[in-house]
Every structure is written in C-alpha cells, then in structure tokens.
Amino acid sequence: MEKIHMDKPIVELDGDEMARVMWTWVKEKLIYPYVDLKTEYYDLHVKRRDETNDAVTFHAAEAIKRLGVGVKCATITPNAERVREYGLKKEWRSPNATIREILDGTLFRAPIVLRNVVPAVRFWRKPIVVARHAYGDIYSGVGLRFEEAGEAEIVYRSVSGREVRLRLPPLKGSGVLQAYHNLDSSIESFARASFKYALMNGLNLWFGAKDTISKVYDARFKEIFSRIYEEEFREEFQKAGLNYEYYLIDDAYSRVMRSDGGFVWATKNYDGDIVSDMIASAFTGSLALMTSELLSPEGYYMAEAAHGTVQRHYYKYLKGEKTSTNPTAIIFAWARGLKERGKRDGVAELIAFSEALEEAVRKTIEEDGVMTQDVAKVAEPPVNIVATTEQFIEAVKRNLEKLIEKDC
C-alpha cells in the first residue's frame, strides 16, 4: 500500500515517562506504516526543557502559530521532588499553561463514548464536552490572611491616572481575603473558541455563571457571550439547527445530570477545572478515555492526551515489567491532529485514515472486548482478560488494517 501523503507538517511535542514510551509505540505501529508522516519535532522532555531554560516550550508554541496544528504528549510539571529526581535547575512552569497562554487557547475535553463503558449517570448517551476558560480568576488571584479586625479596599489605577476605590464590608475579626481579575479580550477569545468548536462539531452550546450574585464579574461574562453570539454566530447556529443557552451555574449543574448529553458546556476557569475531571470519571471511569483539544480564536489547534505521564506505570516499565497502560487518548490525539491537518490542506485520505484509526480503537474495545485494566474495571459486561499496552496496540492495528482494506 502506498503511504498517505501529507502536504504540510504538524508540530509534534514529545513528552515524558510512560506517555512518551506509548507515544513512540503509537507512531511506530499505527502511523508510520500508513502515513508519510511530516512533523516539526520539539522534544519537551523535562531534561530538554531544563537544558534550554524552557525555550523549547516557547519555540514549540510559536511553531503551532506558524503551522496551525500540533499534537502534544503528556509532560512533567516539575515540583520539588521532580527537581531532585531529574536534577533540574528549577521548578519549570507547566508547559500546558505556557502553551495555552501563547496560543490564547480554550481547552475542550470530551469523553470517548463506548457501548460497553456505561456512564455512572444513566441518562447520558452522547458526549458532554467541557470547554474551560484558561485565563485569570483564582488562578492568577492574590490572597491575604489577616490577624485582627480592620478594613480593606480595592484600588484600581488606570494607565491614564484614573483611580477607583471599592470598599469591602467591614472585617470584624481575623480572616482571609482574595482578589482576582479577568480581561474582556480573554473572555471574548473564550466565547469565540466555544462557539467555533460547537459549530465544528455540530453541538449546542451552554454557558453557565452566577450573574445574579456576581453582578459585575460574572455578568460581564454573560454579556460578552451574548453579544458575540448575536453579532457573529447566531446566523450560522440557526443554519446548523443549533442553539446557545445561558443558564445560572447551579441550574447548569443540575440540568447536566438530567440531560442525555450532546452539547458543549462552556465553563469559567474554576468550574472547568472541577467539572472536566468529574464528567470524565462519571462518563468513562478513566482519564485515558478522553480527548483534549485546544482551540484559539485565530484558529490554532492542538490535540493532546488529557492524562499525565503515568509515572507509577513508568517505574514498572523501567524494571522490565509489562504494563497495561491505556494508549487510547494518545491514539486519539494523533488521529485528531492528522484529521485537522487533512481538513486544512484538503487531503481526504488523511481525514479518512484518522477516522479509521479512531474506529479501530472503538472496534477493539467494543467488539473484540480487548482492553487495558483501567477500562476493564468499568466495562459491562465485565471482561476477564486484560491486555498489555503492546497487545492493545497490536489489536488496534489488526482492526485498522481491516478497515483500510475495506476502504481500498
């Protein structure tokens, strides 16, 4: 069979530990034999980030701006322990945060819905995609602990010298306080990315906040979403038969539980942090059955696996033991990245290949009942035989070849 030709390269961001091992296996077994793979390679191994004073992370993000499409492996965000383990100069910042910031991206996390992995919420049939705003709020807030009664003010001073003072309620004893912010431009990017993703995937969009209580802060989010919808997306949404709904955040949480899925839920930073993990574990029981895509308003795109480097499994692997680590999210990251490249360059074979690759994983788990231990734990009906990572990849490869043959 002739390999599928790629017009332009995608940016490849390699990572750490077990995720890095699986990354190589997936490329060797499931991509190279079928695709004449063109990538611009950036090694984000924690040692390499250390050697380059993290410049490699910035270069990789800039490359995504240039080429439009990237795929990323999981990477270590070093803490004190990792600094000792790898002999690093310092606790480098999370590469994910750096990349999200440079691309001004919104993160979309969706469960991979399989027939024999039954959601904990029995009404859920279709995926619920969580879109998480990734700027501001408590994540760049400041906090203060005070020891006795007193008073506090927020002072805003503009570059042109305008000053606004805002007094908090009297502080009657010891306690804590916190202040945080957001930017209109970032909220606008978040809204645009959410509307675009919903359109691209034919899904309705929800946004939830607490504007009844947070009459300035959350109300600003609501206002911006509504304006951008009216001005830029209403027509396209109507044409596609889709809708946009704003809900009070508590209403949104309870509606999610009663829904059958099939929508994008845009969330503020904190809601998204919590809710994406909750939806993932309630839907599939495993972080390896999630896709994670970053989309920016300029149209930069990056696909990644939502899980980490799976350190515990890596130590076993280093001792020569076989592990049953699930490569599904990594396979999907490659499939989504290649598909996006195919769409942008008009390479139909690449799109078809990516779809076959996802289908091959589905068939392996649903029809063959071949799965890694994390999925086996939650599968219905239960399975007794658990595959190693390599056996799982081999099973996917067999299905992929059948699907490709059928297509030819």
Ligand code: NAP
């Ligand atoms: P993790 O690597 O996601 O692993 C947590 C646990 O989840 C694992 O020990 C394993 O459970 C299970 N798990 C995760 N992925 C799995 C897979 N593909 N197949 C089977 N089981 C899987 O998270 P962590 O242990 O908190 O973090 C490890 C490192 O990853 C840290 O250095 C962190 O900085 C980094 N991290 C990176 C990213 C990213 O780059 N996107 C995200 C999160 C964390 P069992 O051990 O019970 O089998």
Ligand code: MG
């Ligand atoms: Mg979280």
